[in-house]
Amino acid sequence: MAEKITPRAENFSEWYQDVVLQAKLADYSPVKGCMVIRPNGYSIWERIQKEMNDRIKASGVRNAYFPMFIPESFIKKEADHVEGFAPQVAVVTYAGGKDLDEKLVVRPTSETIINSMFAKWIQSYRDLPLLMNQWANVVRWEMRTRLFLRTTEFLWQEGHTCHATLEEAELFTQKMLKVYHEFSENVLAMPVIPGMKSEAEKFAGALRTYCIEAMMQDGKALQAGTSHNLSDHFAKAFDTMFLDKDGKQKHVFQTSWGVSTRLIGGMIMTHSDDKGLILPPMLAETHVVIVPIVPKANMAPAVYEAADKLAAAIRENIEVLKLPYKVGVQVDKDDTKQAGWKFHEYELIGIPVRIELGPRDLEKAQAVFTRRDKGVKEFIPLADLPAKIGVELKEMQTELLEKARSHREQNTHSVSDYETFKRELDEKGGFFKVPWGLDRQAEEQIKEETKATLRCILLDDSFKPIEANQPCFKTGKKEGTVMAIFARSY
Amino acid sequence: MAEKITPRAENFSEWYQDVVLQAKLADYSPVKGCMVIRPNGYSIWERIQKEMNDRIKASGVRNAYFPMFIPESFIKKEADHVEGFAPQVAVVTYAGGKDLDEKLVVRPTSETIINSMFAKWIQSYRDLPLLMNQWANVVRWEMRTRLFLRTTEFLWQEGHTCHATLEEAELFTQKMLKVYHEFSENVLAMPVIPGMKSEAEKFAGALRTYCIEAMMQDGKALQAGTSHNLSDHFAKAFDTMFLDKDGKQKHVFQTSWGVSTRLIGGMIMTHSDDKGLILPPMLAETHVVIVPIVPKANMAPAVYEAADKLAAAIRENIEVLKLPYKVGVQVDKDDTKQAGWKFHEYELIGIPVRIELGPRDLEKAQAVFTRRDKGVKEFIPLADLPAKIGVELKEMQTELLEKARSHREQNTHSVSDYETFKRELDEKGGFFKVPWGLDRQAEEQIKEETKATLRCILLDDSFKPIEANQPCFKTGKKEGTVMAIFARSY
Numbered sequence: 013m014a015e016k017i018t019p020r021a022e023n024f025s026e027w028y029q030d031v032v033l034q035a036k037l038a039d040y041s042p043v044k045g046c047m048v049i050r051p052n053g054y055s056i057w058e059r060i061q062k063e064m065n066d067r068i069k070a071s072g073v074r075n076a077y078f079p080m081f082i083p084e085s086f087i088k089k090e091a092d093h094v095e096g097f098a099p100q101v102a103v104v105t106y107a108g109g110k111d112l113d114e115k116l117v118v119r120p121t122s123e124t125i126i127n128s129m130f131a132k133w134i135q136s137y138r139d140l141p142l143l144m145n146q147w148a149n150v151v152r153w154e155m156r157t158r159l160f161l162r163t164t165e166f167l168w169q170e171g172h173t174c175h176a177t178l179e180e181a182e183l184f185t186q187k188m189l190k191v192y193h194e195f196s197e198n199v200l201a202m203p204v205i206p207g208m209k210s211e212a213e214k215f216a217g218a219l220r221t222y223c224i225e226a227m228m229q230d231g232k233a234l235q236a237g238t239s240h241n242l243s244d245h246f247a248k249a250f251d252t253m254f255l256d257k258d259g260k261q262k263h264v265f266q267t268s269w270g271v272s273t274r275l276i277g278g279m280i281m282t283h284s285d286d287k288g289l290i291l292p293p294m295l296a297e298t299h300v301v302i303v304p305i306v307p308k309a310n311m312a313p314a315v316y317e318a319a320d321k322l323a324a325a326i327r328e329n330i331e332v333l334k335l336p337y338k339v340g341v342q343v344d345k346d347d348t349k350q351a352g353w354k355f356h357e358y359e360l361i362g363i364p365v366r367i368e369l370g371p372r373d374l375e376k377a378q379a380v381f382t383r384r385d386k387g388v389k390e391f392i393p394l395a396d397l398p399a400k401i402g403v404e405l406k407e408m409q410t411e412l413l414e415k416a417r418s419h420r421e422q423n424t425h426s427v428s429d430y431e432t433f434k435r436e437l438d439e440k441g442g443f444f445k446v447p448w449g450l451d452r453q454a455e456e457q458i459k460e461e462t463k464a465t466l467r468c469i470l471l472d473d474s475f476k477p478i479e480a481n482q483p484c485f486k487t488g489k490k491e492g493t494v495m496a497i498f499a500r501s502y
Numbered sequence: 503m504a505e506k507i508t509p510r511a512e513n514f515s516e517w518y519q520d521v522v523l524q525a526k527l528a529d530y531s532p533v534k535g536c537m538v539i540r541p542n543g544y545s546i547w548e549r550i551q552k553e554m555n556d557r558i559k560a561s562g563v564r565n566a567y568f569p570m571f572i573p574e575s576f577i578k579k580e581a582d583h584v585e586g587f588a589p590q591v592a593v594v595t596y597a598g599g600k601d602l603d604e605k606l607v608v609r610p611t612s613e614t615i616i617n618s619m620f621a622k623w624i625q626s627y628r629d630l631p632l633l634m635n636q637w638a639n640v641v642r643w644e645m646r647t648r649l650f651l652r653t654t655e656f657l658w659q660e661g662h663t664c665h666a667t668l669e670e671a672e673l674f675t676q677k678m679l680k681v682y683h684e685f686s687e688n689v690l691a692m693p694v695i696p697g698m699k700s701e702a703e704k705f706a707g708a709l710r711t712y713c714i715e716a717m718m719q720d721g722k723a724l725q726a727g728t729s730h731n732l733s734d735h736f737a738k739a740f741d742t743m744f745l746d747k748d749g750k751q752k753h754v755f756q757t758s759w760g761v762s763t764r765l766i767g768g769m770i771m772t773h774s775d776d777k778g779l780i781l782p783p784m785l786a787e788t789h790v791v792i793v794p795i796v797p798k799a800n801m802a803p804a805v806y807e808a809a810d811k812l813a814a815a816i817r818e819n820i821e822v823l824k825l826p827y828k829v830g831v832q833v834d835k836d837d838t839k840q841a842g843w844k845f846h847e848y849e850l851i852g853i854p855v856r857i858e859l860g861p862r863d864l865e866k867a868q869a870v871f872t873r874r875d876k877g878v879k880e881f882i883p884l885a886d887l888p889a890k891i892g893v894e895l896k897e898m899q900t901e902l903l904e905k906a907r908s909h910r911e912q913n914t915h916s917v918s919d920y921e922t923f924k925r926e927l928d929e930k931g932g933f934f935k936v937p938w939g940l941d942r943q944a945e946e947q948i949k950e951e952t953k954a955t956l957r958c959i960l961l962d963d964s965f966k967p968i969e970a971n972q973p974c975f976k977t978g979k980k981e982g983t984v985m986a987i988f989a990r991s992y
Contacts, residue, residue, distance in 0.1 A: 042576075043569045043606065047569070049566055055564070074541035075541065077539040081533045086532075102598070103594060106592070107592035107643045109589050115596075116592075125533075165569055167567065
């Protein structure tokens with residue numbers, strides 16, 4: 013039998029690790045800070061890639077691949093960038109039996125190497141906008157790692173675009189944030205708050221960073237994706253220029269944006285329970301498992317046959333419902349394992365729908381239907397099951413999102429003074445919506461005193477910071493305050 | 503206008519480089535030996551990934567992801583393996599601001615790191631067979647590199663499986679070679695000869711290596727994929743063991759197999775011509791480009807409208823033909839470029855079908871159809887075009903394969919003595935089918951004297967070497983000779 017999962021209420025962090033390891037989503041590797049993504053976890057990443065890739069391409073972006081090694085001198089060309097990333101890089105100093113003349117940094121992100129190519133490819137305004145993306149592994153040396161959420165090597169997509177004007181770059185930065193927002197909610201069923209990072213938290217080298225922030229079940233925040241307006245910072249460092257319509261050579265304005273395997277961790281901590289993984293149907297490889305119940309061996313042929321028939325009926329009829337993914341149906345005929353063991357196992361690995369089918373059910377032309385997130389058994393006529401499953405898969409996707417959204421609402425607190433903030437942060441956790449005076453020193457002090465950070469500045473529909481019209485909750489400063497979210501985070 | 507492509511007859515190697523660079527498939531990067539795969543090239547890789555992934559999954563294999571860093575001590579655990587790869591590795595010695603206690607090798611292949619996990623995961627015969635694959639970047643420090651064909655960093659898939667017996671491992675090794683064989687011919691339209699590598703040429707650490715060998719237009723061979731029976735070599739080095747049904751602990755038997763971005767290079771050198779890329783329709787993103795011909799500006803609206811209508815009709819009706827890929831149709835309304843320039847450009851980047859449509863054609867309710875590989879203009883009634891295009895795309899896929907196969911047949915020579923071999927190798931090039939005595943020293947000598955290598959030992963349907971029943975073409979040894987292919991290669 014499987015090991016016990018630590019209940020969330022007892023220790024959320026151990027619960028998370030138990031789910032990831034026992035559901036065989038990922039494992040620790042012999043290399044410090046690097047994880048192995050096992051097939052159960054990688055199939056989720058493949059679904060994420062497929063859905064995100066469709067959205068990226070629909071935005072007019074094409075995929076490419078750039079070298080993972082970056083000459084050390086490149087990283088140093090943009091002053092903020094090197095300051096942000098230098099302490100985290102892994103460096104190849106020796107290759108092909110020789111010490112290298114120039115050391116090679118394993119990419120922590122690719123703005124620099126990509127700019128060296130953009131500078132070569134871009135000639136005139138006709139080459140703009142230039143919209144590219146790559147799916148790749150990146151490396152950032154981390155002191156404290158956690159499976160999926162923060163690992164030394166991780167997988168991601170990084171988009172990089174060039175535009176003729178700062179305004180166009182700004183609009184594209186916003187466009188991709190909206191893509192991430194829609195994706196998180198409709199694919200991961202993970203509600204997110206879009207916003208802007210503070211000067212202290214923005215990407216090293218960016219003019220401005222937008223982000224989406226999700227709330228985990230323990231009330232902590234998780235940054236789930238970022239979109240950066242790079243202005244002409246990297247273009248100036250690499251001389252990425254174009255001949256404009258007016259005959260003048262100008263620097264391009266750029267954006268970059270990325271989401272990573274961290275999304276898998278966020279999705280797990282948003283939905284799963286003490287029995288194991290709860291997976292939004294959009295991310296599942298197998299959606300339905302049929303467990304034949306065979307009290308005596310001679311009953312097996314009839315039950316197996318009925319189970320196979322049912323599986324075929326589900327596969328066939330579910331097409332009609334036009335779900336946006338291929339529905340995987342599996343019949344578990346392994347007779348070396350008890351039904352109870354199987355129920356436990358499929359709950360652990362998060363199969364969205366379980367069907368039990370035994371001789372008695374067959375007599376009544378019914379089967380037992382259980383949705384993973386609800387855990388309630390229902391007796392359903394066999395003829396109704398395919399349609400029922402289609403409807404339930406759709407509803408499960410929506411209800412997981414709504415459940416998470418309502419959890420977030422319940423754990424988001426509006427406070428207007430620092431003392432209340434500190435007390436409620438310790439008592440209740442969650443997100444704190446506050447009037448904020450944009451003071452960098454105050455931000456640092458809050459972090460030191462409470463371990464809470466500024467997650468994002470809230471924005472209106474046109475991406476302008478929402479005015480607070482109240483004094484800053486920390487400094488009491490009265491003018492020019494904006495609404496912001498503070499929270500402890502992963 | 504674009505630069506000139508060196509004709510194949512003048513310099514095949516320069517022709518290849520011209521096609522790759524001018525069709526914007528790949529570019530040189532500032533990092534020695536590393537290439538950038540540009541969108542036109544990466545879209546081909548995406549199609550290869552999709553088709554290969556479907557086949558890998560249909561073989562019961564699941565995808566996973568293992569760390570790219572391998573502790574240096576791991577590489578050293580298997581004696582042949584370290585000897586084969588040590589001279590080629592890139593090594594991270596410094597990370598996170600410190601010298602590392604144990605240096606990390608950037609994976610040249612992943613047998614070692616994967617075995618360290620397999621050893622942990624596999625308990626009993628119930629866990630076997632264990633079938634995994636990963637899509638990843640790998641690094642092998644190369645002295646002489648060539649875009650796609652041999653680069654320091656490249657992209658590939660590497661499959662790794664564990665079995666209870668040597669025989670099962672052997673059968674799986676053969677199974678995946680057959681998958682590669684079918685894939686090369688049906689997807690890349692690149693005919694290949696399956697065979698076995700000699701002891702000198704097999705994978706470092708394998709018991710036996712099978713391969714597929716393709717012939718390029720210049721008669722040289724290209725190794726296009728390999729499948730290795732690893733026996734228990736790595737299992738012994740890493741103690742990858744299972745409890746068998748008989749209650750005994752035994753080492754597992756393993757396989758590994760891979761194809762890489764090299765396939766793109768092979769595909770280019772198989773089909774393309776002096777005008778640029780010729781792309782099998784299975785690998786195209788855009789299959790049909792419609793070029794409106796607009797002699798006077800006031801004719802544009804009518805011609806554009808007709809072109810859009812035609813594009814819609816093609817997209818709609820082609821569904822009926824059930825082609826195994828989504829047919830991409832594009833209308834080029836860029837009025838800053840001449841039609842002649844566009845024809846040249848679309849030939850260069852290898853769009854399979856070009857349609858020209860002008861006011862005169864419209865009067866006659868026809869358009870001009872040209873297939874990239876044939877280059878012959880045909881006037882076709884508009885109503886017939888969608889069906890015509892579907893049929894032609896299917897035929898183009900088949901005919902490219904047949905053309906390449908017939909080129910290979912014409913350039914494969916059976917010789918039985920070394921003098922004839924040497925003379926014909928210089929005069930004609932191509933593949934040489936010879937009776938071979940399996941002598942390692944003779945193999946080395948042939949390589950030194952002629953630069954030709956043993957590409958593979960030919961096999962019958964049950965993967966047994968085909969007996970030659972003739973004396974070895976090099977040593978004259980009479981007994982136990984087999985049929986083999988020698989050729990110069992990439």
